[in-house]
Amino acid sequence: MSATPAAPCLLHALNLVKTHPGAEKPAVDHLNMHLEQGEFLSILGRSGSGKSTLLHILSSLILPDAGKVLFQGRDICAAPDNERNHLRRRDFAVVFQQHHLLPYLSALENVLLPFLRGLSPITAQEQDNARRMLEKVGLSGKENSLPGRLSGGEQQRVAIARALARGARILFADEPTGSLDSVTGTSIIQLLRDLNREGLSIIMVTHNPEFASWTSRSITMGDGRTLQG
């Protein structure tokens, strides 16, 4: 485990501790890790080892009890609310196992979700961009479909298109293939690999060692700590 990476470091976690309310032992326990620019990092580990908790802290969805997360050298855990909102809107994108789309908005509208700004409408440029990203993840023609009409894999693709459309710096994926069959799952991982080659940095939690072997680096978690990586 190297605390001082050689390549330009995009995200750097230092001594993270997080105990969920009501839990006996910490889900994340004095953990250190980093993500380099352009890296595709996979996180492996048994169920309950704290992978999701770590991902939520890194993607600024929850705050740790102690420790720091440096994004481009700045501690995002100490940042004010509006700055964290901004990070989630612009730089970080999350793809969950499921439930990542609003069921009553079309695929296109779900992609445009981070662009909403109150009364001023979405611009034509933003809309074109969103269409392009849907096309890129293989969903052209499904722009106006509601999530209920899309398969699990297609829903994942919408969430990925949403990450691309706003030019996110890091994509956080928590078992993105967890609810998909292996063929569909493989195609999603392949899509992520393609996007990574184009420069997107990715952190992905997975149970599948084969998928992990396709990434540029993997770390394994156990009892809230990194066991190797």
Place this chain on the structure above:
Amino acid sequence: MTLFTIPLRHAKAKWPRTLLLIAVLTLGLASMTGLHRVSGMIGESFEKKLISYGANILITPKKESLNISYGGYSLGDVSLDERPLFLGEAITAINRIPLRANIAVIAPKMLTAARISGGARQESSVAVVGVDFEQEIALKSYWEAAAGSLSSPGPDAPGEPVPALAGALAAEKLGLTPGQDLEINGRALRLGGVLRSTGSDDDSVIFVPLGLAQAMADKPGLASFIEVAALCSGCPIEDLVEQLSAALPGAETRALAQVAETRMYAVNFAQNLAFSVSLVILVTACAMLIMSMFSAVAERRREIGLMRAVGFSRARVFAVFVSEAAGMGFLSGAAGYAAGRFLSSYVLNRLQLAENAGLDFDLLNFMAVSLAAALAAALAAILPARSASRVEPAEALIAL
């Protein structure tokens, strides 16, 4: 697409819930606007009737009198001092009271006795009442002309014979017919009309212009008493009497028409009841809105978490929920106003409370009711929306 596409799409997707909420709110607002209008119209028509019952306040000169009785023999009240009632001053004072707007008619009177000739019968004595015809006719909307017309007595123009009206009994007793030239205390008059019998004191007197009666009584500028007709749905009549007494310290002011007052009380009671009932309905509708919003927030925690996870601020989530409620409120206000108009017109016409109560659709009122309903719904949504805005982004990730 704007932020408000979210509440719009959600309301559309959950249309049975949306429709139900709008229906309940509409019902509340329809009953509120409808009841308000019906009770308002009843009050208005009652006020018209109230004036037609005549005066409800009487202003008389202040008298100091002494009841003299001794040894079982009574002289009755002996008037010691009667302060004259100066009409000009009195009217100026009345016009200055704070509740002036509630006074519909000020009708001064000058009473005197006179000898009359020119009728079919021989010369005889008659009670003459000097009035301001315009005010008197406004006051006594129940006056009808049995013969001739009421409108003919105009302002006395020089050269023209002075106009007069005769009560039914007086006309019969003196054998008077409209258009006839009369002579009262040596002054020429022309009888404009004869009143239909009213069963009141009006039947046995001759009405002449105030100025003439003042001259005949040799009391220029004075009045025997002043009758005032007040509209009192907005204020208790006691307040008016109090203000008039204060304005006219030299005179005696008292309320007549206890009956009218109790009736007014009944109308007020009905209006208050209508108001309370519609308030209860509206509060119930709002409570239902609040509860349904709370349950929607509980149901949509994952969605809200997702919005937060893609960068929505708390304020934005709050806006999504408040605007959904406000939108439903606005539609309910619009529908409620329209339904209230229809309903009240139907009730008013059916119960014959008002002649031809049309819809009287008022665009300004319509907008005001709609906006007020939107505001009320938005206020009702504040607590649920606040709890929505507190949902943490991580809640989107919790698996079922």
